[in-house]
Amino acid sequence: MTPFKVHLIRSGNVSDEFYDEVASLLRQFPGPMNFVTDANYEKFLLEEDEIQEETTSRSRFFKADEVHYEEMESLQEFHLSKDYSYPREIRVASWESLFGICRRYRKKNKLSPDERIVLLTELNNEHNWFSAADTNGENNFFVHSDQWEFFLDSENRFPVAYLIATGILKKMVFNSYTSLNMAIHHSPKGCISDFCENKREIILKMRTADICSDCMQAINNKGINRDLLSQCFQIMEHIRTQLLFRERFEMLQLPSRIAITPGREPITFIDMGNSQLRLAPLEKAVFILFLKNPEGLYFNRLSEHREQLQEIYMTVGHNLTLANLNNTLDDVTNPMENRLSEIVSKMRNKFSRHVGEEMAEHYAIDGQRGERKKIKLDRSLVVWDDSAYQAE
Ligand SMILES: [Zn+2]
Structure with missing residues (x-):
């Protein structure tokens, strides 16, 4: 099968971090779907008169409209x-406004009909769906990137990535709303085709990460490429692993093991489907320094550990000249500078975004003012992935 591009684009309030997180999650699984971000990191805005401010109710917020299903039997209450x-x-x-962004993007960039466009948007949409394919039949999609905390206990990138991958697959199998109508499951069975009128049912299909036998039959009939199907399954499986690990963490409070590899390699969260978090070289060096000093270190006495920090810094793949290296280490270890606190708080944010706030407590450098700061993580959960990193 010829690989095709999936252009991820975004509307106004979708942050750079989130945009990158979704793209890098999807790119972990190579296959015919080639996920690309906008070269200019553009944010696409709607006119203010295209956005309605609404006061919603509980039952409205959790219910997806079935406007496209008038011909079907009415559903249970x-x-x-x-x-x-x-x-x-x-x-x-x-929907017209949201798909309008995709249609203009397609035109402006002269994309072929095979190329997909997925708009990530923080806006709610008129029919209150999580995601949808363009009603005009083009390969355009939108996915709601916000408010997931009301539906799932996970970082937003997981449901968003799930809906992107399965949305593209579903469009290939049921290429019109008419055939989608025929196939959709109104009683949830943990399949990609569950409609989730009660939007809280979405957790079921993400935890199951499955495709039911009817839908598999439809996939076979369409002759969907095996590589594409496999890529999609891998993405679904990864997300499922993440969700289940979060749920288990809630109960057991046991954080994931991490593997630390030298050079610029990201930190790997072994028990979370080997998900990867990239730290800047200096962040990684500080993180390792604190990992290697489980009893903790005083921020204002870090200069005493400058030599050890430098040694570690040499292993994490920085590209500084010696003079710059010295300046950097001076800054970090100078108690009058704020550099160390900035690095530590940046890292905390990165861990929070990656594993959730609660689990991040185990990886963050923390402590009372004026006391030793330390990383709480049980060191038996740290795997040093190279002899360069033998614990002293
Ligand atoms: Zn199904």
């Missing part, structure tokens, strides 16, 4: 018995 929290004010765009 929609019930939401639990007292879930939800945002009161939401900003809503029409």
Whole structure:
């Protein structure tokens, strides 16, 4: 099968970090889908009159419309018995407006019909779907990138990546809304085709990461390429692993093991499907320094450990000249400078975004003011991936 590009684009409030996280998650799994971000990191905006400010209700917020399914039997009453929290004010765009961004992008960049465009948007949409394919039949999609905390206990990149990969697959199998209507499951069975009218049901299909036998039959009938199917399954499986690990962490409070490899290699979270987190060289050096000093270090006495920090820094693949290296180490170890605190707080953010705030507590450098700062992680969960890193 000829590989094709999947252009990930975004609307106004989707951050650079999130945009990169989604792209790098998807790129971990090579295959015919080739995920690319916009070369200029552009953010596409809607006109203010294209966005409706709405006050929503609980039952409205958790319910997806089935406007495209008028011909079907009416569904069971929609019930939401639990007292879930939800945002009161939401900003809503029409499907036409959202797909309009994709259509203009396609035209402007002269993309072939085979190339996919996926708009990540923080906006709610008129039919309150998590994601949808363009109603005009083009290979355009949008995925809602926000408000996932009301549905799942995970970082937003996981459901978003799931919906991107399975959305592309579903469009290939059921290429029109008419055939999608025929195939969709109104009672959830943990399949990519679950409709999730009750939007809280979405967790089921992500935890199951499966495709039911009816849908597999449809996939076979369409002759969907095996490599594409395998790429999609790998992405689904990765996300499932992440979600289950989070749930287990909630119960057991056991964080993931991490592997530390020399050079510019990212930190690997072994028990989370080997997910990878990249730290800047200096961040990585500070992280390793604190890992190697489990009893903790005083921020204002870091100069006493300058030699050890330098040694570690030499192993993490920086590209500084000796003079710059000295300056950098001076800054970091100078108690009058704020550099160390900045690095530490940046790292905490990165860990939080990667594994969630609660689990991040185990990897962050922390401690009371004026006392030793340390990393809480049980050191038996650290795998030093090279002899260069034998613990002293
Ligand atoms: Zn199915």
